[in-house]
Amino acid sequence: MNLKFTYTKLLRVIFLMLILLPTLAGFTYALLYSFGLTGLLSEGFTLKHWTETLSDFYAWKSIGFSLMIAMISVFISFWISLFLVLKLTKDFQKKWFHRLIFVPLCFPATVMALYVLQTFSKSGFFSRISYQLGFIDQIESFPELTNDAYGIGIMLTSVLMVFPFFTIYIKNIFDAEKLNEYQQLSQSLGASSLQTFWKISLPILWRKSKLTLMLYIIFVMGSYEVPLLLGRQNPQMITPRIVDKAQRFNLQDIPQAYAMALMYLGVVLILILVTSASFVQFFKRKSDA
Numbered sequence: 696m697n698l699k700f701t702y703t704k705l706l707r708v709i710f711l712m713l714i715l716l717p718t719l720a721g722f723t724y725a726l727l728y729s730f731g732l733t734g735l736l737s738e739g740f741t742l743k744h745w746t747e748t749l750s751d752f753y754a755w756k757s758i759g760f761s762l763m764i765a766m767i768s769v770f771i772s773f774w775i776s777l778f779l780v781l782k783l784t785k786d787f788q789k790k791w792f793h794r795l796i797f798v799p800l801c802f803p804a805t806v807m808a809l810y811v812l813q814t815f816s817k818s819g820f821f822s823r824i825s826y827q828l829g830f831i832d833q834i835e836s837f838p839e840l841t842n843d844a845y846g847i848g849i850m851l852t853s854v855l856m857v858f859p860f861f862t863i864y865i866k867n868i869f870d871a872e873k874l875n876e877y878q879q880l881s882q883s884l885g886a887s888s889l890q891t892f893w894k895i896s897l898p899i900l901w902r903k904s905k906l907t908l909m910l911y912i913i914f915v916m917g918s919y920e921v922p923l924l925l926g927r928q929n930p931q932m933i934t935p936r937i938v939d940k941a942q943r944f945n946l947q948d949i950p951q952a953y954a955m956a957l958m959y960l961g962v963v964l965i966l967i968l969v970t971s972a973s974f975v976q977f978f979k980r981k982s983d984a
Contacts, residue, residue, distance in 0.1 A: 728949065729950050753936075754936070757933040764849055765912040772858040773904075796862055808852050808925055842925060849921055852925060878895065917934055917959075937955050
């Protein structure tokens with residue numbers, strides 16, 4: 696028994712080391728590079744790169760734009776998934792419908808972005824159909840849905856990629872928490888369908904899924920291929936902006952790229968802490984004491 700416990704503990708330590716060591720190594724290297732302590736043009740410790748990055752309006756704009764795109768995408772995906780689970784509960788029993796939900800999950804981000812580009816761009820499928828049907832006078836009159844200033848194409852692609860997972864996830868919560876029984880019980884006591892949804896179903900689903908929603912917000916914020924294909928230079932999402940800084944011919948921009956990456960990491964950590972249940976419970980215990 697002790698040998699088995701030691702073996703399990705050793706495996707956990709090895710697993711944590713495999714995860715943490717590369718992450719810590721990358722973080723340390725980025726930190727040293729941003730302070731001028733390493734790199735091709737290193738001249739010793741300096742706060743210059745951090746000062747320039749923290750005062751860069753476009754860096755903060757990229758972070759804010761990325762957060763907005765991610766929150767809207769996850770919000771729309773959540774409500775689409777919720778609608779499908781609540782309104783098509785019986786259809787989930789059918790194998791074909793259950794398999795159909797998995798289809799979008801088979802496509803990588805690049806493929807999904809190319810699909811949206813070929814379908815919704817000014818020279819894409821819907822613009823040509825609209826022109827042939829006489830809805831628009833010329834192809835250029837089609838609304839700008841890709842490479843636009845509001846990130847509509849990025850949000851559309853993110854929703855197509857995220858909502859299938861949310862649908863499966865929410866359906867599993869729905870079944871595990873036996874929400875059907877709670878709904879029937881509340882309605883038998885006189886509650887309306889709307890009251891049942893707002894007072895029972897939604898609070899339970901939100902409590903169980905809020906951390907997953909936040910992780911997907913971080914996932915969408917950090918996406919690279921989708922904003923690279925469907926975004927634009929201004930406003931630009933944070934990951935393409937960091938890569939642009941790091942891969943330009945100007946080597947002076949590389950420390951700023953690392954500083955920007957660390958700044959983005961700080962924002963992500965704050966988001967995780969704010970939504971973490973342990974973080975909330977910590978402050979609750981403090982207030983109770």
